[in-house]
Amino acid sequence: MPVWRIGGGSNILVHPSGLPGLTLWMGRMRGFSWRTGNHGTLFVEADAGCPTRHLLNFSLARGFSGLEFATGIHGSIGGALICNAGAGADSMGQKVEWIESVEENGTFRRWESREVSFGYRSSSLGEGDRLITRCGLKLDPAERSQVRERVLRFWSLRKGQPHGAMTAGCVFKNPGIGEDPAGLLLDRSGCKEFRIGDARVSPLHANFIENAGSATASDIWELIRVCRRRVYDATGIWLELEVNLLGGPWE
Ligand SMILES: Cc1cc2nc3c(=O)[nH]c(=O)nc-3n(C[C@H](O)[C@H](O)[C@H](O)COP(=O)(O)OP(=O)(O)OC[C@H]3O[C@@H](n4cnc5c(N)ncnc54)[C@H](O)[C@@H]3O)c2cc1C
Known part of the structure; x- marks a missing residue:
């Protein structure tokens, strides 16, 4: 049967007909432990469902650097x-x-980071039906004030993004080197005006779709399709999705 995996659920759109088969939600596997190594390095072992912000808060409180970029990123470490x-x-x-995983055939596997290729908002771990269960991170000792300063700097990058609105983060990936970011392409193509039902393109940042009340997955999907088409007609660029589609088939 199909198996669906959900961590924090902050970056997914679920098909209107739901998820057939088995859905695994990692939200109760949320612990983490740590030990210090040579030169004050911190080794953290985290369950896949551990909220990323818990690890960031911990490193901020203890004075360890490495996760500041996760400021404002929702969801789980998996x-x-x-x-x-x-x-x-x-x-x-x-x-x-x-990283530890349960593979499609039910076997456990441990991956060293060099065995995994990480790309822009993607990793080779996402190919196939594997479940991430745990991982190990390495953080460097730092002055707490420095960590705090970096956290505030990452926070300031979010000024132009919607806060408090119901969103699933950025809808589209940025097209890449030499091209404008997706938000700007959407804005210039006139998408900021668009709304379907209670799904609307954020007036603050066009790469976010807000649920203004009771938007359905169908409303959001339709809005995504309309925006993608509009950008394509205006610029010839076909935007790739950053949000993860679960279930389907999606038209
Ligand atoms: C307001 C807002 C701002 C955001 N800003 C950023 C940002 O700046 N940068 C950024 O990169 N992201 C951003 N995001 C997107 C999102 O928060 C991150 O991508 C986050 O890391 C997703 O984690 P999650 O646990 O919520 O994943 P989910 O949304 O639950 O799942 C995402 C994908 O991972 C799979 N998955 C989840 N857990 C597992 C597991 N244990 N094993 C196997 N597969 C699994 C799911 O099947 C799905 O395909 C933002 C989101 C919001 C709402």
């Missing part, structure tokens, strides 16, 4: 690994030492 969540030039794949 989801962050599958999506290679990041901000600026930093991302999850750079901080992970090893």
Whole structure:
């Protein structure tokens, strides 16, 4: 039967007909432990469902650097690994030492980070039906004030994003080197005006779709399709999705 995996659920759109088969939600596997190594390095072992922000808060309180980029990134560490969540030039794949998974055939596997390829909002772990269960991260000792300063700097990058609105983060990936970011392409193509039912393109940042009340997955999907088409007609660029579609088939 199909198996669906959900961490924090912060970056998914579920098909209107739901998820057939088995859905595994990692939200109760949320612990983490740590030990210090040579030169004050901190080794953290985290369950896949551990909220990324718990690890960030811990490193901030103790004075360890490495996860500041995760400021404002929702969801779990397992989801962050599958999506290679990041901000600026930093991302999850750079901080992970090893990952444990249950493979499609039911066997356990441990991956060293060099065996995994991490790309822009993607990782090779996302190919196939594997479940991430645990991972090990390495953080560097730092002055707490420095960590705090970096956290505030990453926070300031979010000024132009919607806060308090119901969103699933960025809908589309940025097209890449030499092209404008997706938000700007959407804005210039006139998408900021668009709304279907209670799903609307955020007036603050066009790469976010807000649920203004009772938007359905169908409303959001239709809005995604309309925006993608509009950008394509205006610029010739076909935007790739950053949000993960679960269930389907999606038209
Ligand atoms: C307001 C807002 C701002 C955001 N800003 C950013 C940002 O700056 N940078 C960024 O990268 N992301 C951002 N995101 C997106 C999102 O928060 C991250 O990608 C996050 O790491 C996803 O984690 P999750 O646990 O919520 O994953 P989910 O949404 O639950 O799942 C995402 C994908 O991972 C899979 N998955 C989840 N857990 C597992 C597991 N244990 N094993 C196998 N597969 C699994 C799911 O099947 C799905 O395909 C933002 C989201 C919001 C709502």
